[in-house]
Amino acid sequence: AVLPGLHDAHGHVLDQGWALESVNLVGARSVEEVRLRIEQHLAARPELEADRERWIEGIGWDQTLWDPPVFPSASDLRSVLLDGRRIALRRVDVHALWLSERALGEVEAAGLPQPGVDIPGGLVLRDAAGRPTGVLIDKAMDYALNVIPPWTDTDRRRFLAAASESLLSVGITSVGDAAVDLPSLRFFRDADERGELALRFYGMLACPTSSPRCSDSASAAGFPLLPRHAASRLTVRTVKLFADGALGSWGSAMWAPYADRPAERGLMLIEPNDLRALVAHWLDAGWQVATHCIGDRANSLVLDAYEALLSARPQQDLRLRVEHAQILRLNDTSRFGQLGVVASMQPTHATSDMGYVEKRLGAERMLGAYPWQSVLRGGGILAFGSDFPVELPNPFHGLYSAITRLDAEGHSPSGPGGWLPHERLSRADALHAFTYAAAYAQFEEQRTGSLERGRRADLVVVDRDIMDEATTPKQLRETQVLATIIDGRTVWTRA
Numbered sequence: 001a002v003l004p005g006l007h008d009a010h011g012h013v014l015d016q017g018w019a020l021e022s023v024n025l026v027g028a029r030s031v032e033e034v035r036l037r038i039e040q041h042l043a044a045r046p047e048l049e050a051d052r053e054r055w056i057e058g059i060g061w062d063q064t065l066w067d068p069p070v071f072p073s074a075s076d077l078r079s080v081l082l083d084g085r086r087i088a089l090r091r092v093d094v095h096a097l098w099l100s101e102r103a104l105g106e107v108e109a110a111g112l113p114q115p116g117v118d119i120p121g122g123l124v125l126r127d128a129a130g131r132p133t134g135v136l137i138d139k140a141m142d143y144a145l146n147v148i149p150p151w152t153d154t155d156r157r158r159f160l161a162a163a164s165e166s167l168l169s170v171g172i173t174s175v176g177d178a179a180v181d182l183p184s185l186r187f188f189r190d191a192d193e194r195g196e197l198a199l200r201f202y203g204m205l206a207c208p209t210s211s212p213r214c215s216d217s218a219s220a221a222g223f224p225l226l227p228r229h230a231a232s233r234l235t236v237r238t239v240k241l242f243a244d245g246a247l248g249s250w251g252s253a254m255w256a257p258y259a260d261r262p263a264e265r266g267l268m269l270i271e272p273n274d275l276r277a278l279v280a281h282w283l284d285a286g287w288q289v290a291t292h293c294i295g296d297r298a299n300s301l302v303l304d305a306y307e308a309l310l311s312a313r314p315q316q317d318l319r320l321r322v323e324h325a326q327i328l329r330l331n332d333t334s335r336f337g338q339l340g341v342v343a344s345m346q347p348t349h350a351t352s353d354m355g356y357v358e359k360r361l362g363a364e365r366m367l368g369a370y371p372w373q374s375v376l377r378g379g380g381i382l383a384f385g386s387d388f389p390v391e392l393p394n395p396f397h398g399l400y401s402a403i404t405r406l407d408a409e410g411h412s413p414s415g416p417g418g419w420l421p422h423e424r425l426s427r428a429d430a431l432h433a434f435t436y437a438a439a440y441a442q443f444e445e446q447r448t449g450s451l452e453r454g455r456r457a458d459l460v461v462v463d464r465d466i467m468d469e470a471t472t473p474k475q476l477r478e479t480q481v482l483a484t485i486i487d488g489r490t491v492w493t494r495a
């Protein structure tokens with residue numbers, strides 16, 4: 001069967017390539033397994049093992065899978081092989097960073113704030129004596145990320161090639177790249193000018209944390225940037241803002257405290273009083289705004305800010321976006337439709353997280369978790385993606401999650417009918433969210449996202465008919481891409 005080229009409305013391209021080269025900690029069941037995976041990674045890379053000055057980076061740990069499910073510490077990264085190494089491991093949601101003792105020492109020496117000094121939007125975990133334990137959360141991660149050597153264009157070229165291959169192999173022809181710094185945007189533009197982009201990229205600018213209104217430096221660098229000719233595959237017209245953290249590290253901003261941490265209700269990363277002015281700044285500078293919102297409070301406050309700004313600009317087609325829209329108060333679900341705000345959501349996040357959501361939120365608030373059908377029924381536009389490398393980029397996994405709300409084995413906390421099954425989607429609605437609606441979310445539905453006369457010829461050949469109900473959801477999940485075609489050219493085929 002043939003499908004329109006699949007979009008991933010929200011992923012992280014260079015991070016995907018980076019992750020493919022880093023220690024993969026997804027699914028590790030204990031700190032022992034984390035150490036073992038690092039040691040195996042080194043054993044397979046003798047040059048990295050031999051160079052004791054090089055940083056060892058990894059991604060994917062999740063303390064909720066461990067017994068007990070508590071944050072790790074720097075001393076957990078001690079072993080004969082690992083002692084004295086600089087190690088930095090990102091949590092599966094990339095909202096927490098776990099450092100080895102040597103790495104932590106260097107980060108402290110570079111100026112980690114003393115105990116009691118507030119880090120807006122960030123947290124340094126400390127022991128009873130006030131010493132950092134080795135885990136930095138949200139904006140506190142910057143103190144470490146400034147010490148780790150930055151990527152070079154040589155790194156980026158390698159990351160882009162690896163990421164492109166992994167995306168094309170699962171039928172993705174267009175990606176919303178959901179947080180790209182200026183040096184990486186320049187890299188993408190140069191690659192596009194040389195005709196080196198294998199698929200379409202919709203780059204969302206991420207400013208340095210210290211200057212959230214970086215539109216002047218972006219403009220000096222030539223952004224926003226619309227495709228200048230038919231062969232161009234890069235669009236940059238969106239800024240990515242971060243309203244809060246993530247659920248897994250109790251960082252998402254909630255109206256009420258977490259059920260499993262009654263003293264905490266998460267972090268707003270943008271001052272609520274500044275939200276409207278910050279979004280207005282970017283709209284005035286001519287940018288689309290996409291704001292990361294996980295918790296119900298972050299979502300409400302951002303929708304409030306959007307609502308006020310939209311009512312002042314009734315004639316403009318702004319297509320404001322909320323990235324994730326993960327936990328909503330039930331009366332916020334219809335606001336996406338009312339306001340014309342795009343809900344950019346990730347079906348596999350729901351089925352990866354569903355095991356701990358009730359514990360964290362309680363039964364009542366859980367009803368507003370990953371509420372795709374409610375947003376859709378309220379007239380909202382759902383644009384789907386995976387948030388790779390947080391999840392695998394495979395859109396057939398996303399389609400399966402969207403129509404079943406089950407894990408790969410067919411289980412869910414509410415049984416084999418799916419988790420909160422009233423929020424499941426039809427196949428047609430789920431496919432729409434991975435194609436046309438994702439193109440709409442980037443103002444490109446006249447160019448891609450459907451198989452129609454006048455669109456670019458982006459399509460995918462697959463080995464089964466996923467829209468035929470005779471194809472079971474599990475079979476749909478196992479769909480293999482046979483060929484991926486962009487601009488009428490076959491750019492990937494199954495060997």
Ligand SMILES: [Zn+2]
Binds near residue numbers: 010011012178
């Ligand atoms: Zn993301």
